[in-house]
Amino acid sequence: MEKFTIDQIKSWDRFYRGNFINSLSGFKSVSLIGTANAAGIPNLAIFSNIVHLGADPALIGFVNRPLEAAPHTLGNIKETKSYTINHIHIGIYQQAHQTSAKYPKDCSEFDVTGLTPAWHSPIHSPFVAESKIRYALQLEEIIPIRQNNTFFVIGAITDVFLDKSLLENDGFIKIDEADSLASLGIDGYYKTEKIDRLPYAKATTV
Amino acid sequence: MEKFTIDQIKSWDRFYRGNFINSLSGFKSVSLIGTANAAGIPNLAIFSNIVHLGADPALIGFVNRPLEAAPHTLGNIKETKSYTINHIHIGIYQQAHQTSAKYPKDCSEFDVTGLTPAWHSPIHSPFVAESKIRYALQLEEIIPIRQNNTFFVIGAITDVFLDKSLLENDGFIKIDEADSLASLGIDGYYKTEKIDRLPYAKATTV
Numbered sequence: 001m002e003k004f005t006i007d008q009i010k011s012w013d014r015f016y017r018g019n020f021i022n023s024l025s026g027f028k029s030v031s032l033i034g035t036a037n038a039a040g041i042p043n044l045a046i047f048s049n050i051v052h053l054g055a056d057p058a059l060i061g062f063v064n065r066p067l068e069a070a071p072h073t074l075g076n077i078k079e080t081k082s083y084t085i086n087h088i089h090i091g092i093y094q095q096a097h098q099t100s101a102k103y104p105k106d107c108s109e110f111d112v113t114g115l116t117p118a119w120h121s122p123i124h125s126p127f128v129a130e131s132k133i134r135y136a137l138q139l140e141e142i143i144p145i146r147q148n149n150t151f152f153v154i155g156a157i158t159d160v161f162l163d164k165s166l167l168e169n170d171g172f173i174k175i176d177e178a179d180s181l182a183s184l185g186i187d188g189y190y191k192t193e194k195i196d197r198l199p200y201a202k203a204t205t206v
Numbered sequence: 207m208e209k210f211t212i213d214q215i216k217s218w219d220r221f222y223r224g225n226f227i228n229s230l231s232g233f234k235s236v237s238l239i240g241t242a243n244a245a246g247i248p249n250l251a252i253f254s255n256i257v258h259l260g261a262d263p264a265l266i267g268f269v270n271r272p273l274e275a276a277p278h279t280l281g282n283i284k285e286t287k288s289y290t291i292n293h294i295h296i297g298i299y300q301q302a303h304q305t306s307a308k309y310p311k312d313c314s315e316f317d318v319t320g321l322t323p324a325w326h327s328p329i330h331s332p333f334v335a336e337s338k339i340r341y342a343l344q345l346e347e348i349i350p351i352r353q354n355n356t357f358f359v360i361g362a363i364t365d366v367f368l369d370k371s372l373l374e375n376d377g378f379i380k381i382d383e384a385d386s387l388a389s390l391g392i393d394g395y396y397k398t399e400k401i402d403r404l405p406y407a408k409a410t411t412v
Contacts, residue, residue, distance in 0.1 A: 016377035026235025171222035182233035
């Protein structure tokens with residue numbers, strides 16, 4: 001096992017370092033975030049740092065890069081308080097990845113990728129029609145991360161759309177059966193295979 | 207496709223709702239966090255909501271549940287500013303899951319699960335010797351999430367340990383070849399299979 005110190009890591013080329021640090025934190029819940037500005041012009045962008053914050057209230061957090069790098073999603077969320085999160089399956093991951101390109105503000109990533117916006121009134125933001133598991137959120141709070149000008153965005157779940165056949169008897173969602181992918185690093189996409197669900201752990205020895 | 211509103215979801219039994227909301231956010235980077243208090247008594251606990259915040263500086267965030275539910279890891283981090291994150295592979299996921307049981311403060315999860323602490327002086331916190339990818343962090347900031355009394359904990363990476371054979375030529379870490387797992391919900395464990403790595407997306411049509 002090799003040891004890498006932060007001084008070594010800092011000395012690396014930025015792309016090498018970016019790939020290394022980005023993959024170190026492990027597999028990620030890659031999804032598409034759909035928004036629209038107040039005038040209804042849609043935007044779609046891929047995000048991979050999405051976390052569960054709590055079930056009651058039902059809160060989800062995600063990391064938004066600095067505004068210079070990724071302004072449109074966060075701008076629309078500030079304007080409308082609304083966004084959708086859409087799982088990415090194996091049939092759409094290439095189109096999903098393409099949303100990470102820098103398009104002008106008036107250009108809809110739906111148009112350029114061929115993904116289809118699905119509107120569910122009165123929800124202001126578009127969903128991705130091709131996505132098999134998707135949910136809408138209402139902005140709760142945007143927390144600036146002073147260390148690197150990123151943002152931790154907290155939203156409350158308002159509506160969830162999925163096929164009932166994906167549900168286990170206890171509410172667990174078989175997202176692997178919807179072919180939802182995981183990502184790794186900046187550009188790696190992975191399918192998954194269930195090993196196990198374990199019972200609630202009690203304080204006795206293994 | 208079925209629609210579930212938040213009012214319906216709120217009406218569900220808390221275990222059903224917990225499984226549903228926990229699995230909705232997608233696959234997670236499940237890992238073991240190792241800490242020790244100032245006296246050196248080790249603690250080990252499983253965490254699944256870990257996100258990449260940035261590569262330069264190299265920052266990782268994780269969500270800590272409310273203090274009543276999970277006091278020991280955060281207490282030690284506050285006391286020493288030090289913690290380690292250790293990937294979980296298929297050979298240790300049952301022991302890793304067992305660390306989620308509520309043990310008394312003076313009881314080391316290393317002892318009860320049979321996982322082995324690995325100390326790398328001068329790093330204050332223990333690593334998991336069985337883990338094939340592990341890294342040490344220095345606390346940067348603990349951000350309280352007022353909506354549900356959780357915490358978003360930000361740390362700077364100081365040292366990384368892994369086998370060089372896991373690295374691609376461009377710094378990407380093949381964590382699947384170390385059998386690192388993803389998790390889903392509270393209790394689901396998944397292995398992964400790489401589908402693809404995609405090139406940097408440029409603003410042309412797909």
